[in-house]
Amino acid sequence: MTCYPGTLNQELIPRAEDYSLLTDLYQLTMAACYTGEGVEQQRASFELFVRKLPEDFGYLIAMGLAQALEYLEKFRFTSTHIEALRSTGIFAHAPKRFWSLLESGSFSGDVWAVPEGTAVFANQPLLRVEAPLWQAQLVETYLLNTLNYQTLIATRAARMRDVAGERANLLEFGTRRAFSPQGALWAARAALAAGFDATSNVLAALQLGEKPSGTMAHALVMALTATEGSEDQAFAAFQQYFPGATLLIDTYDTIAAAERLALKVNSGKMKLTGVRLDSGDLVTLSKKVRSLLPGVSIVASGDLDEQEILSLKNSGAEIDSYGVGTKLVTGKPVNGVYKLVEINGIPVMKESSGKMTYPGRKQIFRSSVAGKVKTDCLGLADESNLGGLPLLQLFMQAGKRMQPPENLATIRQRTAASVASLPEQTRYLENPISMQMELSEKLHKLTEETKKKPALVSG
Structure with a gap:
């Protein structure tokens, strides 16, 4: 692999100062041709x-x-950009005015x-x-x-909001499935602008003046269950540091977890605002969980898209919020x-x-x-x-x-x-x-x- 001289960023993370080079080669070769033919202006x-x-x-x-x-x-093009372009040899026959155009142009x-x-x-x-x-x-x-x-993400998000209705919460969970870190930020922004309530992407949320939103992963439940003795202890530990946090209850037995939580809620030993269901028959599970925890918000996730949200609604699923990832940010x-x-x-x-x-x-x-x-x-x-x-x-x-x-x-x-x-x-x-x-x-x-x-x- 040939490395060209210059001090361009090699981390493949786009920086604003390098955006002028974030283009296809033929845009530059055409610009050089236009310049040679005297029509560039x-x-x-x-x-x-x-x-x-x-x-x-x-x-x-x-x-x-x-x-x-x-x-x-x-x-605009910096001297570093121009040096890097020259060093490729591709523009050896380009007119000299092309370089002065890049140097002075905005x-x-x-x-x-x-x-x-x-x-x-x-x-x-x-x-x-x-x-x-x-x-x-x-x-x-x-x-x-x-x-x-x-535009793709915004359209998908708008369709999801349209079928979910105004009262449902829509949460953007797509960062890990987006095509790149930059794509993840754009996807979060587009989803929020098109009707989503929140994003789990911390950087996107903070840059946009929003509050990030999220729950927990199965890893926490498994890790604390293994080291502290039970799933209930894992839930209690998380709520100790994040009171009122939504709990992910489908790591082992969803209904059993909901039954144990209901006992604690009903006895006044725990305040619970939300639970998340990430797998299984979401219609059946959500109805059962609602009967056990009638005052608790239910979040559903797991490869949801607008068709699946509509299907869940039409089937009478008891879901208050939808966490959408893969099928929002891809497709x-x-x-x-x-x-x-x-x-x-x-x-x-x-x-x-x-x-x-x-x-x-x-x-x-x-x-x-x-x-x-x-x-x-x-x-x-x-x-x-x-x-x-x-x-x-x-x-x-x-x-x-x-x-x-x-x-x-x-x-x-x-x-x-x-x-x-x-x-x-x-x-x-x-x-x-x-x-x-x-x-x-x-x-x-x-x-x-x-x-x-x-x-x-x-x-």
């Missing part, structure tokens, strides 16, 4: 959208904009986006970048990374793409089979009746007579933020309102009917005109 517009929703998803909840804007604010473009927590559908831009071509190109990878993943990907739609004022489009894009800078116009979404119209950004509410807002202009960061409570409220505004059939967990989007007359005309423009072929 031409104004370009790229839009980030999803061509097709994941299977059995009727909508998406846009998320990740906050981290995208933070990234763009800090976007993001100076505009960003239009739908606010986080907004429901969106296929072929609707979540975000548009308008910037010098080299900048708009280089930021593609990071923007897709954060918006694709957080079917959101395949967002980032495509050029305009360069130097010229609308462009991709015409590949199955991957066609619409040309020009666009806006989503959403019409609602009695609080319910009626229609969405995709039009050009300069149209103003289409009716409905324009969803994309200006968040950054000339590299400067135009709106203050939003707190999680605001985004959570928007998510709840967005989901509630959707037709019932769009919210189905299986075979949902997604919203049909209309095209404005001007966008349709521009699409047909752009298709007719012949590709230039040199002889």
Whole structure:
């Protein structure tokens, strides 16, 4: 393995100062080519959208904009970055101006986006970048990374909140199953912003101004049972240091543990606020535990997802809180793409089979009746007579933020309102009917005109 000179972080833990290098190589080689051809400063517009929703998803909840804007604010290349790139030898024939561009460059473009927590559908831009071509190109990878993943988690979380109802507590337990430490932080944030009540991820909770939440693991019960004599002593020891803590009661015999706890609660020897069930027939067990401990909150966990939560509810399970991990932070990907739609004022489009894009800078116009979404119209950004509410807002202009960061409570409220505004059939967990989007007359005309423009072929 060749090691290139420089002092770049080798721990493979992303640092904010290195984010400009957190990109695919071809973004840099294309930027170098643009520079050599003298077009690097031409104004370009790229839009980030999803061509097709994941299977059995009727909508998406846009998320990740906050981290995208933070990234763009800090976007720059240091001398260490440039030295490391030079040392690869890949850019030996790149124009000298490419290096000076990186040395002096920072993001100076505009960003239009739908606010986080907004429901969106296929072929609707979540975000548009308008910037010098080299900048708009280089930021593609990071923007897709954060918006694709957080949008997936937010959508799953919103679906779970939708089926669990307002009264149930939803706890994010996915850190150990997330695809990376960074992914775990983003997953916790997206889940909280989309309706979850708490996360067990201590770093994420504290950074977000939230209180972390959790219970205990089977290891504690087994360790203290082995060393102190019984499961009851393990429970008592934990509650000595954490009074009122939720106890995990399925390490050995769930019902036997609940019966012993009930005796202590009923005799006044113990105050118990919650128990957790992590395995077995959750419907039967929860009903039995409720009969034994009627005033105690029951938390269920163990590979839960939105379908399983709905099934538990429909079966009459006595569950107050759901701890969700693996199936929240993993699953079917959101395949967002980032495509050029305009360069130097010229609308462009991709015409590949199955991957066609619409040309020009666009806006989503959403019409609602009695609080319910009626229609969405995709039009050009300069149209103003289409009716409905324009969803994309200006968040950054000339590299400067135009709106203050939003707190999680605001985004959570928007998510709840967005989901509630959707037709019932769009919210189905299986075979949902997604919203049909209309095209404005001007966008349709521009699409047909752009298709007719012949590709230039040199002889």
